[in-house]
Amino acid sequence: xxxxxxxxxxxxxxxxxxxxxxxxxxxxxxxxxxxxxxxxxxxxxxxxxxxxxxxxxxxxxxxxxxxxxxxxxxxxxxxxxxxxxxxxxxxxxxxxxxxxxxxxxxxxxxxxxxxxxxxxxxxxxxxxxxxxxxxxxxxxxxxxxxxxxxxxxxxxxxxxxxxxxxxxxxxxxxxxxxxxxxxxxxxxxxxxxxxxxxxxxxxxxxxxxxxxxxxxxxxxxxxxxxxxxxxxxxxxxxxxxxxxxxxxxxxxxxxxxxxxxxxxxxxxxxxxxxxxxxxxxxxxxx
Amino acid sequence: xxxxxxxxxxxxxxxxxxxxxxxxxxxxxxxxxxxxxxxxxxxxxxxxxxxxxxxxxxxxxxxxxxxxxxxxxxxxxxxxxxxxxxxxxxxxxxxxxxxxxxxxxxxxxxxxxxxxxxxxxxxxxxxxxxxxxxxxxxxxxxxxxxxxxxxxxxxxxxxxxxxxxxxxxxxxxxxxxxxxxxxxxxxxxxxxxxxxxxxxxxxxxxxxxxxxxxxxxxxxxxxxxxxxxxxxxxxxxxxxxxxxxxxxxxxxxxxxxxxxxxxxxxxxxxxxxxxxxxxxxxxxxx
Numbered sequence: 001x002x003x004x005x006x007x008x009x010x011x012x013x014x015x016x017x018x019x020x021x022x023x024x025x026x027x028x029x030x031x032x033x034x035x036x037x038x039x040x041x042x043x044x045x046x047x048x049x050x051x052x053x054x055x056x057x058x059x060x061x062x063x064x065x066x067x068x069x070x071x072x073x074x075x076x077x078x079x080x081x082x083x084x085x086x087x088x089x090x091x092x093x094x095x096x097x098x099x100x101x102x103x104x105x106x107x108x109x110x111x112x113x114x115x116x117x118x119x120x121x122x123x124x125x126x127x128x129x130x131x132x133x134x135x136x137x138x139x140x141x142x143x144x145x146x147x148x149x150x151x152x153x154x155x156x157x158x159x160x161x162x163x164x165x166x167x168x169x170x171x172x173x174x175x176x177x178x179x180x181x182x183x184x185x186x187x188x189x190x191x192x193x194x195x196x197x198x199x200x201x202x203x204x205x206x207x208x209x210x211x212x213x214x215x216x217x218x219x220x221x222x223x224x225x226x227x228x229x230x231x232x233x234x235x236x237x238x239x240x241x242x243x244x245x246x247x248x249x250x251x252x253x254x255x256x257x258x259x260x261x262x263x264x265x266x267x268x269x270x271x272x273x274x275x276x277x278x279x280x281x282x283x284x285x286x
Numbered sequence: 287x288x289x290x291x292x293x294x295x296x297x298x299x300x301x302x303x304x305x306x307x308x309x310x311x312x313x314x315x316x317x318x319x320x321x322x323x324x325x326x327x328x329x330x331x332x333x334x335x336x337x338x339x340x341x342x343x344x345x346x347x348x349x350x351x352x353x354x355x356x357x358x359x360x361x362x363x364x365x366x367x368x369x370x371x372x373x374x375x376x377x378x379x380x381x382x383x384x385x386x387x388x389x390x391x392x393x394x395x396x397x398x399x400x401x402x403x404x405x406x407x408x409x410x411x412x413x414x415x416x417x418x419x420x421x422x423x424x425x426x427x428x429x430x431x432x433x434x435x436x437x438x439x440x441x442x443x444x445x446x447x448x449x450x451x452x453x454x455x456x457x458x459x460x461x462x463x464x465x466x467x468x469x470x471x472x473x474x475x476x477x478x479x480x481x482x483x484x485x486x487x488x489x490x491x492x493x494x495x496x497x498x499x500x501x502x503x504x505x506x507x508x509x510x511x512x513x514x515x516x517x518x519x520x521x522x523x524x525x526x527x528x529x530x531x532x533x534x535x536x537x538x539x540x541x542x543x544x545x546x547x548x549x550x551x552x553x554x555x556x557x558x559x560x561x562x563x564x565x566x567x568x569x570x571x572x
Contacts, residue, residue, distance in 0.1 A: 179491060181496075185482075205426065209472035221555060242475075
């Protein structure tokens with residue numbers, strides 16, 4: 001099978017390295033950044049560079065660009081993909097991407113499937129890519145009413161071949177709602193956390209919890225701005241939830257209400273434990 | 287030198303193990319939980335059990351109980367400590383503790399110093415204690431106008447002997463303000479984070495950021511409730527700050543204002559990078 005990766009950044013580069021490490025597939029790369037292509041060739045993450053007009057030799061093309069560029073590239077190149085071939089993306093939102101490209105690609109005879117490899121680092125670019133980024137990660141596939149079973153099977157097998165721990169089949173609505181909570185909200189909270197006037201006083205006074213809460217504040221704003229905007233409703237709802245809950249703690253502390261504070265903290269601990277238990281059970285089942 | 291540890295929980299137990307691993311000091315233990323004492327003896331974390339009326343054989347007594355019990359124990363036993371000996375605590379707030387015990391202990395001829403070993407785990411009790419908990423940690427000492435230089439020197443040497451990476455001398459006001467941000471707010475945010483209705487849907491849809499943001503939600507509410515209450519003003523101010531900032535992101539996203547959102551995220555990234563750089567410079571200096 002021949003694979004092409006369009007966009008050799010952190011995710012595209014790591015996918016290329018995972019493919020070459022774990023599979024026998026031919027892997028082609030395309031990037032407007034020629035240094036990324038050279039590095040990918042030098043590090044044997046790709047077998048060869050490819051141009052857009054040659055993409056029709058590939059069975060699976062992975063578009064691993066920022067959200068807007070992902071849509072633009074697919075629409076501009078819809079006639080360059082192999083007829084009956086598969087095109088997937090790797091964006092962190094799915095509704096806006098799938099809505100924009102599924103129909104035009106189908107009309108061009110191409111099978112599109114929205115995908116989301118659930119891993120990342122607080123760094124961008126090929127130079128940070130690693131061959132084991134996805135070892136413990138989920139590969140989420142969002143199927144639609146038009147998705148063919150054979151396409152789903154091929155992409156599922158491909159993800160496991162690359163070394164993903166688990167393939168999760170979802171739909172765009174479910175994906176975007178849950179991702180707003182598990183990933184997007186985390187970035188918003190972390191980015192808000194570092195805005196306290198106390199930030200520059202923390203040296204020597206912080207331990208693991210501060211580090212954990214602020215790690216992803218070091219984000220790529222060019223990528224995250226469109227991701228957040230494309231998932232506005234779900235994300236606003238999650239931000240509203242956490243503000244509402246923070247306000248409860250604030251009021252209990254501000255008014256010296258020990259019993260309420262104790263209850264809020266206890267409930268939080270119990271929820272965290274329940275969620276850990278649920279996760280452990282699901283992991284055992286699989 | 288003879289050391290006693292009152293309270294063989296996660297912190298007291300880890301201190302005992304660090305003392306026996308890194309120093310030649312005799313280490314005595316006291317706990318109302320007899321199983322903790324037995325385990326500490328079996329694991330050679332303490333040389334011997336000690337009773338409160340024998341504490342005057344020890345040069346340094348470390349009170350490692352929850353905040354209210356810390357104060358109660360010190361006041362009830364002020365005449366049991368060695369005259370001229372040193373008593374320290376390990377609580378996560380310092381103003382309320384120091385205000386309550388410094389004078390009574392001084393009147394009883396005992397040198398009290400408020401301390402805070404900056405490490406923890408999301409588990410409680412001796413069975414989770416480890417001998418390397420403090421290897422990368424700061425040991426914060428809060429001195430007051432009454433603190434004698436010789437006491438400061440002795441406790442500083444003791445902390446380095448135990449294996450702490452760094453001793454930070456502060457005062458109760460500075461400590462409590464910064465800790466409200468670096469540690470207490472992290473626990474409040476994490477505890478609020480898990481209260482979204484999306485919590486139980488996250489399996490398969492989460493990566494490192496969700497794990498990081500929710501790790502410390504698994505907290506001990508019996509310990510944290512008084513810690514938060516004893517640091518009410520600083521903590522309320524930090525919660526207000528983060529709510530205010532979250533609201534800015536929420537408004538930018540809700541109104542579709544890409545430029546403002548991009549600017550908010552960029553500023554957050556820059557602050558995080560600045561804080562990392564500041565930390566790296568301080569580490570280099572020391």
